[in-house]
Structure formats: C-alpha cells, structure tokens
Amino acid sequence: MKNFLKIVLAALFFSLLPQVPAMAAERGTAQEATDMIKRVIAxxxxxxxxxxxxxxxxxxxQFILKDLYVFAGAVKPGGGTLAHGGxxxxxxxxxxxxxDGDGVFFVKKINxxxxxxxxxxxxxxxxPNPVTKELEQKSTYVERVDDVYFACGIYK
Known part of the structure; x- marks a missing residue:
C-alpha cells in the first residue's frame, strides 16, 4: 500500500510539472502590451x-490576452472610462x-x-494582481489617438 501511494504521489507531482512553466507564461510581456495597443488603435x-x-x-x-486587457479613457482632466476589458x-x-497602494494618482499620470x-x-x-491577490508593481503602456487613450498594463 505504501509503494502504491508513493507511485500515485510521484505520478501526480510529475504530471503537474509541465503546468508550472505554462502558469508562469500566463503573464503578458511589455511587447505583447504595446502590440495589443497598436492593434486596438488600428x-x-x-x-x-x-x-x-x-x-x-x-x-x-481580441483585446484580452493572458493577464492583459485594454482599457480606454477620454483625454482630458477628469475624463471618464470609455471601455474596460478588465x-x-x-x-x-x-x-x-x-x-495606487503608495498613494500615487496613477490615472492622472496616465492621462x-x-x-x-x-x-x-x-x-x-x-x-492588486487579480490572479495572485497581491499588491504588485504594474507598468501600463498608454497611447493617444484623437481625444481617446488606450492603455494596457503588465505586472512585473
């Protein structure tokens, strides 16, 4: 019985190994974020x-990939959120x-x-990262077209 349990646990352990890199790959990259903004602008x-x-x-x-999503806002002080994939x-x-968690007015900075x-x-x-539930460093790429901005952020 002990050997059977060891075999089952070993099989379970090794079956989960291929998923570890896949989970790590679920984070979007800076290149993917900027590419997504280029696509949404087009x-x-x-x-x-x-x-x-x-x-x-x-x-x-099409504007959601891994943990990336696009959001859009009006380019003006106090401008509202026009769309939000997240x-x-x-x-x-x-x-x-x-x-943000440090008191930074990050939406004003984006605008x-x-x-x-x-x-x-x-x-x-x-x-806060919705996947890890932890407060994490985030960097958001923003680009204006007309009087609208489109943005997409990555967790670091």
Whole structure:
C-alpha cells in the first residue's frame, strides 16, 4: 500500500510539472502590451469608437490576452472610462482621483502621458494582481489617438 501511494504521489507531482512553466507564461510581456495597443488603435481607426469600445469590453474578445486587457479613457482632466476589458463596472466613471497602494494618482499620470506632446509612454504604479491577490508593481503602456487613450498594463 505504501509503494502504491508513493507511485500515485510521484505520478501526480510529475504530471503537474509541465503546468508550472505554462502558469508562469500566463503573464503578458511589455511587447505583447504595446502590440495589443497598436492593434486596438488600428481597429479604432478602421471601425470607429462605438465598435471599438464594444470589442474592448468583450471578456472573450481580441483585446484580452493572458493577464492583459485594454482599457480606454477620454483625454482630458477628469475624463471618464470609455471601455474596460478588465472591469466593466468602471465604464463611464472618472477615475482621476484613484490612487495606487503608495498613494500615487496613477490615472492622472496616465492621462498626463496621453495628453503630452508625444501622446504615449509608460506609467508605473502598484496595483492588486487579480490572479495572485497581491499588491504588485504594474507598468501600463498608454497611447493617444484623437481625444481617446488606450492603455494596457503588465505586472512585473
């Protein structure tokens, strides 16, 4: 009986090993985040705002990959959330007063980057990771098109 239990436990252990790299690979990369923003901007230019925001909000759509999702906001002080692939409850809300774990007004920073002359860049802040449930460092790539910004963040 002891040998049988050892064999079962060993089989279970080795069957789980291939999943460890797969779980680690579930984190999106900076390149994947910027590529996703390039794709959503091309989609926006081809299809307009209404169809794009619907596509971003689709939980099984093309703008969600691994732990990455796109969100969009109006480029202006206090601008509202236009679309959000990670949390649809945020749509229509102004998040400019939202702070991260260190008290940083990260949504204001995102809007400042979008409103800048370059209209694109990275914003760093701390945010709860929905997978690990831990407060983690996050970096979000933001890019403006017209009076809208699109953003996608990675956990580091």
């Amino acid at each position: 989609y926006y230019k081809a299809n307009g705002p209404e169809k794009t925001f619907a596509a971003v909000n689709d939980p099984k759509g 949390n649809p409850k945020l749509i229509g809300k102004s998040l400019s007063e939202m702070r 400042e980057v979008a409103a800048s002359k370059a209209g694109k860049g990275w914003v760093d802040y701390k945010w």
